[in-house]
Amino acid sequence: MRWIVCADRLDWGLIGLEVAERRGWCGDPVVPEGDELGFVGCAEDLDRSHLERRLRSAGFDPFAVPTVVLSEVDRSEPDRVRALVSAAGARARQYPGARPEHLKPVMPRVASRRSVLAFMRPVYRSVPHPDPGACGAADGCRACVDTCPHGALEWSNGVVTHDRLACEGCGRCVAVCPAGAMIDPRFTPSQLEAEIGALVHAHAAPTGILWHCSRGAPPEPTPGWHGVAVPCVGMLMPHWIIGPLVQGAAAVAVAECNCGLESDSNGRAAAAVTAARQWLGAAGIGDVAARVQGSAGAAPLRGGLPIRACGVYGAHGAAILASALGAAVWDGDLAPLGVISIDQETCTGCEMCATVCPSAALVSVGGDGNLELWFEPSRCTACGQCVDRCPEEGAISLRRAVDTAELGVGRRRLIELEVARCVKCGGSIAPQAALHRIASVLGDDAALIRQISSVCLDCRGTTMVF
Amino acid sequence: MIEDTELARLRQGCYRVLSAGYGRPSAERVEQIGAGMAALAAMGLDSFAYSRPLWAWVEALQGTPVALLATEQVRLFGSGADGALVAPIESQYLGVNLQGDPARHAARIEDLMRRAGVALRTDDRPPDHLLVELELASALCGSEASERAAGGDGSRWLEMQRELIDVMARWIHRFASEVADRDNCGALAALAAATEAFVIHESDMLRLLLVETGGGSQ
Numbered sequence: 001m002r003w004i005v006c007a008d009r010l011d012w013g014l015i016g017l018e019v020a021e022r023r024g025w026c027g028d029p030v031v032p033e034g035d036e037l038g039f040v041g042c043a044e045d046l047d048r049s050h051l052e053r054r055l056r057s058a059g060f061d062p063f064a065v066p067t068v069v070l071s072e073v074d075r076s077e078p079d080r081v082r083a084l085v086s087a088a089g090a091r092a093r094q095y096p097g098a099r100p101e102h103l104k105p106v107m108p109r110v111a112s113r114r115s116v117l118a119f120m121r122p123v124y125r126s127v128p129h130p131d132p133g134a135c136g137a138a139d140g141c142r143a144c145v146d147t148c149p150h151g152a153l154e155w156s157n158g159v160v161t162h163d164r165l166a167c168e169g170c171g172r173c174v175a176v177c178p179a180g181a182m183i184d185p186r187f188t189p190s191q192l193e194a195e196i197g198a199l200v201h202a203h204a205a206p207t208g209i210l211w212h213c214s215r216g217a218p219p220e221p222t223p224g225w226h227g228v229a230v231p232c233v234g235m236l237m238p239h240w241i242i243g244p245l246v247q248g249a250a251a252v253a254v255a256e257c258n259c260g261l262e263s264d265s266n267g268r269a270a271a272a273v274t275a276a277r278q279w280l281g282a283a284g285i286g287d288v289a290a291r292v293q294g295s296a297g298a299a300p301l302r303g304g305l306p307i308r309a310c311g312v313y314g315a316h317g318a319a320i321l322a323s324a325l326g327a328a329v330w331d332g333d334l335a336p337l338g339v340i341s342i343d344q345e346t347c348t349g350c351e352m353c354a355t356v357c358p359s360a361a362l363v364s365v366g367g368d369g370n371l372e373l374w375f376e377p378s379r380c381t382a383c384g385q386c387v388d389r390c391p392e393e394g395a396i397s398l399r400r401a402v403d404t405a406e407l408g409v410g411r412r413r414l415i416e417l418e419v420a421r422c423v424k425c426g427g428s429i430a431p432q433a434a435l436h437r438i439a440s441v442l443g444d445d446a447a448l449i450r451q452i453s454s455v456c457l458d459c460r461g462t463t464m465v466f
Numbered sequence: 467m468i469e470d471t472e473l474a475r476l477r478q479g480c481y482r483v484l485s486a487g488y489g490r491p492s493a494e495r496v497e498q499i500g501a502g503m504a505a506l507a508a509m510g511l512d513s514f515a516y517s518r519p520l521w522a523w524v525e526a527l528q529g530t531p532v533a534l535l536a537t538e539q540v541r542l543f544g545s546g547a548d549g550a551l552v553a554p555i556e557s558q559y560l561g562v563n564l565q566g567d568p569a570r571h572a573a574r575i576e577d578l579m580r581r582a583g584v585a586l587r588t589d590d591r592p593p594d595h596l597l598v599e600l601e602l603a604s605a606l607c608g609s610e611a612s613e614r615a616a617g618g619d620g621s622r623w624l625e626m627q628r629e630l631i632d633v634m635a636r637w638i639h640r641f642a643s644e645v646a647d648r649d650n651c652g653a654l655a656a657l658a659a660a661t662e663a664f665v666i667h668e669s670d671m672l673r674l675l676l677v678e679t680g681g682g683s684q
Contacts, residue, residue, distance in 0.1 A: 049513070057512040059521070100666040101639075103515045107674055110467060118469040121513040164670055 001066075001089045004032075005040040010070065015078045017085060031058040038066035038089060042075065049121040063126060063186055066092035073221035083202035083226065090198035091191045098185040101129040104164045126186040127167045128174050128231075130160050134181035136358030136385075143358065143383045144173035144182050149262050168261045169215065171231025175240070178359040178381040180315030187214070187231055189313035196247050199226045206250030208293075208300040211236055211269075216259035224299025225253070233257045234265030237336050239321045241276040241292060243312040246324055250300035253293040270294060275334035279402055282330035315359065319378040319407065327404045335400040337407075338382030340375050342414045346395040349373075349417040349431030353386035353396055362386055362414075371419050371431050376411045377403075392437070422456035424463045429456045468510055470675075474611035474620065476509045477671070480520070480664055481604035487523065487657040488543065488554060488597035491535040496527055519663040523656035530653040538651045552644045554596035559637035574633075575599065582606055582626055596634075596641070596661070603630055603668075619679040628672045635669040638662045 005012055006025035019040070022030065026043035031054040039051075046069055052062040066088035074080050104127045107119040130137065130144065138158040145153045145160060152167035153160055173182045180189075200207050207226060212219050214229035221227070228244075230236065233254050244252045254273055257265040277289040288305050309324035311317055318336035322328065340353075340362060349371050354364035361379035365372045382400045390396045417431040429435070429452075439449045454465040468476075483502040486495060503511070503524050511517045527535070544550030556575075557568035575593040579585060584605050591598055610623035638661060645658035 053510075053513045056515075056517050057507075059518070061518060100516070100519075100663040103667070105515070105667065105670055105674065107671075109678060118467050119473065120467060121510070122515075124515050165673055 001092070002035060002037040003040060003085060003089075004037060006042045009042040010075050010081070015081050017082060029054055031055050031060070033058045036065075036092075038085070038092065039068070040081075040085060041067065041069045043069070049123045052123065053121060061098065062124070063098050064092060064095045071221050073223070077223075079203060079205075080221075080226075083199050083207075086202050087195045087198040087226070090194040094188065094190040094194045096183070096185055096188055096190075098126060099129065101162065101164070102126050102183070102185050104167060104169070125169055126184055127162075127164050127169045128171065128182045128184040129162055130177075131181045131183055134179050135160060136179050136181070136356070139358070140352075140356040140389055141178070141358040141383075141385050142388075143176050143178055143385055146388075147172045147176045149264075169231050170262055170265070171235035174231065175235040175237050176381075176383065178315060178357075178383040178385070181358075184231060187229075189311070189317070192228065192230070192313050193243075193247070193310060196228055196244050196249065199228070200244070200248040206300045206302045206304070208251040208253060208296060209244035209249045210253050210255050210296045211241070212255035213257040213259050213265070215261060216257060219255040219296070222296045222299075225251075225296040227255065232259065232262065232265050233269040234262055236269055236272045237318070238272050238275040238279055238334055239312055239318040239336050241272055242280065242321060242325075243317070245288065245291065245305040246307050246309040246312060246321065248304070248308065250302065250304045251291040251293060253296045255295060271334060275332055278332055279328065279330050279335075280325070282402070283325040283328035285325070315381065316379065318381065318402070322402050322404055322407060323378075329401065329403050329405065331399065331401040331403075333400060335402050336382060337377065337400075337402050338380040338384075339377055339399045339401055339403060339406050340380060340386065340414065341397050341399070342373060343395050343397070344415060346392050347373075347415055347417070348392055348395070348434040348437045349415070349419075350391060350434055352389050352391060356385045356389045358383065358385060366419070366428065367416075369419055369421065371417045373414045374411055375414050377406045377409070420453060422459055423454045423465065424459040425456060427456045427458065429453070468513065470620070471611050471614040472509060473675075474607050474614055476506060476511065477668070478604050478607035478611060479506045479509065480511070480516070481600050481607060483520070484657070484661050484664060485597050485600035485604060487527070487661075488595075488600070491532050491539055493532050496532065500524060500528060514667065516660070516663040516667045519656070519660040523653070523660040526651075526653040526656040530651050534651050535653055538649060538654055542645060542648060542654055551648055552641065554641060555592060556594035556596070556599065556633065556637060557592075559640055560633070571633075575602065575630075578602065578626060578630060582609065582623075599630060599634060600661075603627055606630070621676065621679040624672055624676050624679065627668075628676065631665060631668045631672055634665050638665045 003019040005019045005021055007021035007023050012019055012021050026041045026046050029051045055062045055065055068084050068088045104125045105122045106125060107122045110118055110120050137155060137160040142155045145155045150166050150168050152163045171184060174184050196209055208224055210225045210227045211230055211233055212227045213232045218227055241252060254269045273292055273294055276292050280289040307324050309320055312321045351364045354362045354373060359379045359381055361376050363374050365374060384398055386396055387398050417433050420429040420432050420435055422429055435453045442449055451465050455463045483499055486499050542552045543554050557571040571594040572592055586593060606623050606627045610620035613620045642658040642662040646655040649655040
């Protein structure tokens, strides 16, 4: 990657990177056409709108071009500059591209001498949008809709519609999507992993990772720590917080959110930090739990977690992390894994839970005259959609827990139900339990119950049972 | 900074350029589209995210032989209801199951035209054809720009644009995906992608403009 850097406030000869130096670049970011490139600016008030326009004119997607703006603390440490440039490049290489649905235009209104109404040039923010190919909305999943604090997502007729202008890009929908279908192109799991990996490995000294909100002012740079932006810290899950430790970071912390767009962000982040410590404690590595901090402090000490894992920020990251951390039983409201159990007496085998399960943790299997529900704990993200959609109260329950013994058992059959056969064609009608439930609703209409219980849907139009 | 009248003129131009892409291809038209894009660039097109797909389309268009383009266009877009592969017609996407009778879509556009004081001069395309809808949107932007230049807020025209674009935004993604799957020359897939990017941007932009004029809510 070719880097163009502003040489106004930094002597790049001391940094030891191959860069093209430009004086005054921050004031007027000139963008050449051509191969992939990145920029390093030194003015914290860089005009993003102007830069984006220049990038588009030169044929670039502005989100694809890494732009690092160095602070005073950054400029004072050559190691730090190298790490930031390397991390920005690593992150940019994982950029998946943005679709039109991912772009939210923001056009601040200004006064103009010629016209009462005028806009500043637009700036674009990336917002999450569901990938229809992976989204489970068609089967009834509404995990993202239920979690959105701004009412920007709506489920209707099996489709999730997204109101970009109402969306504040807090990223909670991304974190809870059990299928990994909700994508914010600037904050994908692979981008975060690449960035953190590059930051951690760029330094010989121990490095701390400081998660911070992308929408507010970035935290003051602290020696020994590097900030990694997420849409907002209120989206962080316990496995995201532990994630940098299994990538080699010596410590991890969460910066206080100052964007003010959601009132509960800091509370949620603090709860996730506590949950991450509980998980590490349950895994018998409580000494490492002290390296999960509420905020960045002194430079982290050498040491950390001697365990490495990748893929921990994805939809199945919690299961990957649980396997890496080793034996643990931790029950908690924020546990990112779940264990499903089914009440043998109440379940009617309607298959609603298996239909709605967006991560395919619950699946129904039709056998010879029976119906089985199978559960794979490593796929369950504890989204609770199965419990929410189950029409029979108490038929299904979810235990929010990281339980490696359950993960070790693996795929298991939860229930087996006998299926009634059609008296005419011998095909399946429905599970006997479902027919009993229907009979209990219909009451004393014996003829109708007999008809429904004896003949399949295909034969019902031509066959009457008396 | 971009003033509202200039913004309306820019958006009007984008609609015109895109609608020209759905017309019968010719060397002259390709040249006109290129000139139109140059004019839009001078108006500040590159400030907007849809500029990249628009430029990508023009590049693909200029690199495609006109004869191939004409063949592909007939094969894909054809005359619409009588068997085009990917008819650029609203009711083909929303007509049957989702939103009722296909005739309702044509009637909705005709009603919008009447209220806007414009008429369809050709009868070889249905009113809910993409080209017609883009031309109508362009005319509405033109009226908005004129009203703004005269000191008005253009909210009446913005409301009409929103009526048109909100429905287009519901089917344009499916249309663009189908064109991308079937186009053999690349230029029409790029055109559909540019249309999708612009229409989706417009659905947000119109809401922003309406909020600014006090005529709508976010």
